[in-house]
Amino acid sequence: MSRKSDTNLLTERSLFLFKSLVEHFIQDGLPVGSRTLARDTRLDLSPATIRNIMADLEDLGLLSSPHTSAGRVPTIKGYRLFVDSLLRVNALDEGEIKRIAREMDPEQDVKNLMEKTSSALSEITRLASVVTLPRIEGRSLQHVEFMSLSENRILVILVVNNKEIQNRIINTARVYSPAELQQATNFLNEKFAGKSLDTIREEIVEELERMKNNVNRQMQMAIEMAQKAFAGGEHREDYVMAGHTNLMDVAELSDVEKLKKLFDSFNQKRDILHLLEQSIHARGVQIFIGEESGYEVLDQCSIVTSPYEVDGKIMGVLGVIGPTRMEYQRVIPIVDITAKMLGSALNSH
Amino acid sequence: MSRKSDTNLLTERSLFLFKSLVEHFIQDGLPVGSRTLARDTRLDLSPATIRNIMADLEDLGLLSSPHTSAGRVPTIKGYRLFVDSLLRVNALDEGEIKRIAREMDPEQDVKNLMEKTSSALSEITRLASVVTLPRIEGRSLQHVEFMSLSENRILVILVVNNKEIQNRIINTARVYSPAELQQATNFLNEKFAGKSLDTIREEIVEELERMKNNVNRQMQMAIEMAQKAFAGGEHREDYVMAGHTNLMDVAELSDVEKLKKLFDSFNQKRDILHLLEQSIHARGVQIFIGEESGYEVLDQCSIVTSPYEVDGKIMGVLGVIGPTRMEYQRVIPIVDITAKMLGSALNSH
DNA sequence: TTTTTGCACTCTCATATCGAGAGTGCTAAA
DNA sequence: TTTAGCACTCTCGATATGAGAGTGCAAAAA
Numbered sequence: 008m009s010r011k012s013d014t015n016l017l018t019e020r021s022l023f024l025f026k027s028l029v030e031h032f033i034q035d036g037l038p039v040g041s042r043t044l045a046r047d048t049r050l051d052l053s054p055a056t057i058r059n060i061m062a063d064l065e066d067l068g069l070l071s072s073p074h075t076s077a078g079r080v081p082t083i084k085g086y087r088l089f090v091d092s093l094l095r096v097n098a099l100d101e102g103e104i105k106r107i108a109r110e111m112d113p114e115q116d117v118k119n120l121m122e123k124t125s126s127a128l129s130e131i132t133r134l135a136s137v138v139t140l141p142r143i144e145g146r147s148l149q150h151v152e153f154m155s156l157s158e159n160r161i162l163v164i165l166v167v168n169n170k171e172i173q174n175r176i177i178n179t180a181r182v183y184s185p186a187e188l189q190q191a192t193n194f195l196n197e198k199f200a201g202k203s204l205d206t207i208r209e210e211i212v213e214e215l216e217r218m219k220n221n222v223n224r225q226m227q228m229a230i231e232m233a234q235k236a237f238a239g240g241e242h243r244e245d246y247v248m249a250g251h252t253n254l255m256d257v258a259e260l261s262d263v264e265k266l267k268k269l270f271d272s273f274n275q276k277r278d279i280l281h282l283l284e285q286s287i288h289a290r291g292v293q294i295f296i297g298e299e300s301g302y303e304v305l306d307q308c309s310i311v312t313s314p315y316e317v318d319g320k321i322m323g324v325l326g327v328i329g330p331t332r333m334e335y336q337r338v339i340p341i342v343d344i345t346a347k348m349l350g351s352a353l354n355s356h
Numbered sequence: 357m358s359r360k361s362d363t364n365l366l367t368e369r370s371l372f373l374f375k376s377l378v379e380h381f382i383q384d385g386l387p388v389g390s391r392t393l394a395r396d397t398r399l400d401l402s403p404a405t406i407r408n409i410m411a412d413l414e415d416l417g418l419l420s421s422p423h424t425s426a427g428r429v430p431t432i433k434g435y436r437l438f439v440d441s442l443l444r445v446n447a448l449d450e451g452e453i454k455r456i457a458r459e460m461d462p463e464q465d466v467k468n469l470m471e472k473t474s475s476a477l478s479e480i481t482r483l484a485s486v487v488t489l490p491r492i493e494g495r496s497l498q499h500v501e502f503m504s505l506s507e508n509r510i511l512v513i514l515v516v517n518n519k520e521i522q523n524r525i526i527n528t529a530r531v532y533s534p535a536e537l538q539q540a541t542n543f544l545n546e547k548f549a550g551k552s553l554d555t556i557r558e559e560i561v562e563e564l565e566r567m568k569n570n571v572n573r574q575m576q577m578a579i580e581m582a583q584k585a586f587a588g589g590e591h592r593e594d595y596v597m598a599g600h601t602n603l604m605d606v607a608e609l610s611d612v613e614k615l616k617k618l619f620d621s622f623n624q625k626r627d628i629l630h631l632l633e634q635s636i637h638a639r640g641v642q643i644f645i646g647e648e649s650g651y652e653v654l655d656q657c658s659i660v661t662s663p664y665e666v667d668g669k670i671m672g673v674l675g676v677i678g679p680t681r682m683e684y685q686r687v688i689p690i691v692d693i694t695a696k697m698l699g700s701a702l703n704s705h
Numbered sequence: 706t707t708t709t710t711g712c713a714c715t716c717t718c719a720t721a722t723c724g725a726g727a728g729t730g731c732t733a734a735a
Numbered sequence: 736t737t738t739a740g741c742a743c744t745c746t747c748g749a750t751a752t753g754a755g756a757g758t759g760c761a762a763a764a765a
Contacts (some may be wrong), residue, residue, distance in 0.1 A: 040728050053738050076728045076745040114525060150503060164513060172511060172523045176463060255616040263612060267604040389757055402709050425716045425757045
């Protein structure tokens with residue numbers, strides 16, 4: 008190692024070789040040997056030389072061999088180097104962009120938009136995809152409406168940011184007349200329309216306080232209803248997924264046990280959600296490779312995420328989940344553009 | 357065969373033996389041999405005798421052996437006989453009923469109710485479950501409301517049967533004032549509330565016809581909007597599923613290829629939907645065993661379904677999907693009761 | 706006539722053996 | 736510094752082998 012290493016290990020040549028090896032491995036998933044590399048590389052070197060270089064790369068922790076007499080595969084650290092410094096991202100296929108754009112009809116309702124986006128993303132990448140629903144916090148109320156369903160059940164309709172419609176049903180202690188509901192509707196719209204839900208909740212608390220001395224029955228009633236209508240619950244953090252089954256094709260996960268664990272964690276959502284949260288504050292594409300994610304089930308997987316934003320505010324995250332040996336150069340730009348397009352689809356109107 | 361068969365094949369004893377064999381096989385999935393059966397049966401017979409009987413049952417097409425020297429397994433025909441005539445259904449576990457009841461809070465919105473039901477069903481049976489959304493046809497409109505979202509986009513809120521809320525967004529050629537919307541809302545509620553959606557659509561067509569000569573602008577406008585609001589689209593037939601991953605534990609499906617095909621067909625929904633439709637007109641629990649379903653992917657699977665109804669009208673179907681060797685005696689009553697409970701949950705209010 | 710015993714036969718499954726092939730690391734030569 | 740040569744290691748597929756389970760059939764027993 009010593010002297011030799013210092014002059015040799017990080018040469019352009021060895022990096023080039025490393026890159027070729029990773030690309031090879033990504034393509035067909037088989038450990039790559041010196042012969043293969045010697046043959047398919049414009050460098051005119053004998054397998055023996057390449058073996059030397061590969062040994063050096065292994066010392067650096069970038070490669071490892073599954074067993075003595077197999078070729079080499081990239082380690083997590085190797086992938087990291089690859090995606091951070093070596094990767095040249097593909098130009099995007101026009102057709103694919105069009106394809107995504109087509110699904111993103113901004114006329115549809117938000118949940119639907121997310122589902123369409125997710126399934127487009129998974130079909131194009133041929134991997135599993137995930138899209139978190141946009142955070143409702145910080146979004147502004149456009150309109151609220153009460154509608155009587157039966158004796159003491161009232162339907163509340165919240166229109167948020169022009170696009171998203173939420174229905175909630177609240178139970179009331181007494182029966183309200185249509186006129187009363189109408190009054191409450193008018194009052195609350197006048198008072199709260201245009202404000203963010205956060206603000207509204209705060210103001211409701213203040214009003215409740217002030218109310219103690221107030222005698223206006225109408226207002227009192229309206230605020231009480233508002234309290235129920237806007238109460239906690241909220242769109243709890245959630246996401247939609249698509250294309251699970253794409254993962255069943257990848258050889259690394261061909262073990263049913265492993266797959267089941269993975270799918271189960273998708274259903275439970277907790278771990279995945281936590282992971283996505285980490286990337287919500289990063290700007291641009293972020294990549295978790297294998298164990299880096301910190302979740303055992305994702306051992307053999309990489310996750311490529313990007314937050315999507317509206318008016319410069321991050322509203323959520325989307326991404327794809329696939330084997331560590333996914334085609335990063337293809338997937339990364341797709342995730343990137345999809346996030347941007349989703350942001351602007353949410354933005355229009 | 358001849359004479360011997362006639363007197364021997366369908367004796368009580370052979371049926372008892374057959375039943376024991378099926379139960380054994382359902383329990384541990386291994387072909388059942390004569391020794392095992394001789395040991396575990398109160399009949400005091402030697403393995404040889406049992407072999408004779410099994411040979412007869414095989415001639416009848418009720419059993420088959422995977423290979424010369426394995427025990428016997430039930431054929432499709434065998435399962436059919438078993439579930440139709442031999443099965444003694446388990447008494448229901450109180451806890452399980454309570455469990456289902458707990459999930460079925462009739463306060464929640466319909467989609468939610470279906471999802472809860474489905475996941476309860478899959479967790480209790482430890483199989484995959486499916487619940488179709490209730491058909492909207494034949495249900496009656498309680499209330500309709502228009503709300504302006506932006507220049508020429510209007511949110512339509514339909515409350516159907518007190519429980520289900522539908523949001524739709526329609527695009528209009530020109531801008532409508534809030535007053536106009538209010539008028540339309542009032543007009544349509546007066547005219548249509550309480551009628552079934554089918555009827556409403558019919559009446560809209562009639563009105564459009566009559567309209568040609570009519571000069572009342574208000575009405576004309578309202579009807580035009582109604583046309584868009586109630587147009588086709590509809591809740592297209594759809595279902596929710598839960599517990600896919602339970603199927604990954606069953607040995608018969610341990611092949612990833614097969615599983616993928618199965619899951620894909622769940623996602624495409626077409627085949628499954630078609631299958632469920634067949635059972636929507638049956639009353640009570642229905643069972644499709646293996647190939648009987650007519651779909652190749654369901655080769656190794658059985659489906660136990662039951663329609664659920666409100667006021668004697670069938671609204672949808674629910675069921676579970678599992679291996680042919682599922683515990684029918686446990687699953688059947690669960691599916692049955694769940695369907696009934698779902699019906700009454702939909703009914704309340 | 707029905708049941709059982711005895712036995713030869715078949716098939717699977719787990720295990721061991723073997724050789725080919727791929728790939729390595731090291732040493733010595735170019 | 737690179738290459739050639741070579742011994743070595745490990746996997747993988749093919750083949751053999753034997754134990755175990757279970758069968759079917761014929762003849763004896765009930």
